[in-house]
Amino acid sequence: MTEDHTAADVPPQEEVDVPALEVRELTVRFAGLTALDAVSFTVGPGTVHAVIGPNGAGKSTCFNVLSGVYRATGGSVRFGEHELTAMPPHRIADLGVARIFQNLALPPRATVADSLMLGRHRLTRTGFLAAGLRLPSAAREERVHRERVREIAAFVGIEHQLHAPAGSLPYGQQKLAELARALCMEPRLLLLDEPVAGMTADERRRTAAVIAGVRDSLGISIVLVEHDMGVVMRLADAVTVLDFGRRIADGAPAAVQNDPAVVRAYLGEEATS
Ligand SMILES: Nc1ncnc2c1ncn2[C@@H]1O[C@H](COP(=O)(O)OP(=O)(O)OP(=O)(O)O)[C@@H](O)[C@H]1O
Structure with a gap:
């Protein structure tokens, strides 16, 4: 990570107060479909937290709730003292939550x-x-x-x-x-939706280094949705794995990677794609 980081560290503009992001029992239903089913995870201050899972697992839905684009059917998302689920996107942005899109x-x-x-x-x-x-x-x-x-x-x-x-x-x-x-x-919290999708190998390495640099020099929290497992495993401090809207694993990257439920979910995807 550090050896790839060719850019200079960016100095924080001022001391930033970064609270934890606490997602609790988050549920989103569309008509008959449960896109997120009582999902919980905590993004520690100043960490990179990856949300991964096969296609249709609910990752984008989760992002859309965190940034205020979708309304949750149930559960809560707290960023410090603020409850985000009832806020429109511009109020969430005003709290220092920035998002980049796919x-x-x-x-x-x-x-x-x-x-x-x-x-x-x-x-x-x-x-x-x-x-x-x-x-x-x-x-x-x-x-x-x-x-x-x-x-x-x-x-x-x-x-x-x-x-x-x-x-x-x-x-x-x-x-x-x-x-x-x-x-x-x-921002105090950065939501990155597939930041390296469509990039060359070189651009991927550089972007991963920049993201690591953002965490290390600015101390802000990052939630990362990414299909590139190499990038996830190198960057993430913690990983939440979703499958069919449910959380099937949560923890350190190495532990999650070897979790039988995770292996099954990804093998299932390969078998059907
Ligand atoms: N606005 C919507 N209306 C109805 N169904 C939706 C809507 N948004 C998402 N869904 C459904 O919710 C489920 C989860 O979708 P979501 O896009 O969150 O998955 P994902 O993990 O981001 O998938 P991918 O990796 O393919 O982007 C899917 O079955 C999807 O069809």
Whole structure:
């Protein structure tokens, strides 16, 4: 992990208070289908927690509840003192929960720098009026944000692309730019939905190193949904395994990997795909 981490450590902007994320008895039903069935797990502060499982296991559903896109049918998700299940996505984002999606979501024509500045919107104090009137305080604030954007771009290794349109970057670098945009929100909890899907082996290694660096230098928590078991096993501090909406294993990566129920679930998938 450390040997792969070629990027410089990114200094935290300020001391971040990262509470545990406690998922308890989380249940989501769609019509007749139970996509999540009383699932519980705890993401320790400053850890990478992977949620894995065969296709249709309920991983995306779980992410969609954590980010407020889906409403839970039952159970709770607590982030420190806050109950997330009743909140809309923007309130959850305001608590410092940032998400990157499976598919590319950056505006393709905007420069990488401007796209990353969008990530800082939540932290911008100057109102639209001061910014529009080009008051000195607004210019000063913008300079501080642009410098932080540059720092974060350097950390994920896309600093030389800051002035290129996001859509012109190779796929792997666009994914890294999305990770950078999420980091620009100065999150306390990062939800990564298949961050290395579609990447070359080299890009995968680099992204895994960047994610490890985020945990180690920023101390924020990361929930990771990922099909690439190599990446999961190298990065995760703990793993929750879902199958047909149920939690079938939970623990350290090595223990979970050898758990007979997990092996059965994955072999079953191979046999049917
Ligand atoms: N909005 C929805 N409406 C109805 N059913 C849904 C909805 N979202 C998910 N499901 C169903 O819930 C179950 C779990 O799906 P989910 O996408 O969470 O699995 P997953 O583990 O993320 O799968 P994959 O690895 O293929 O992305 C599936 O049977 C799916 O068809």
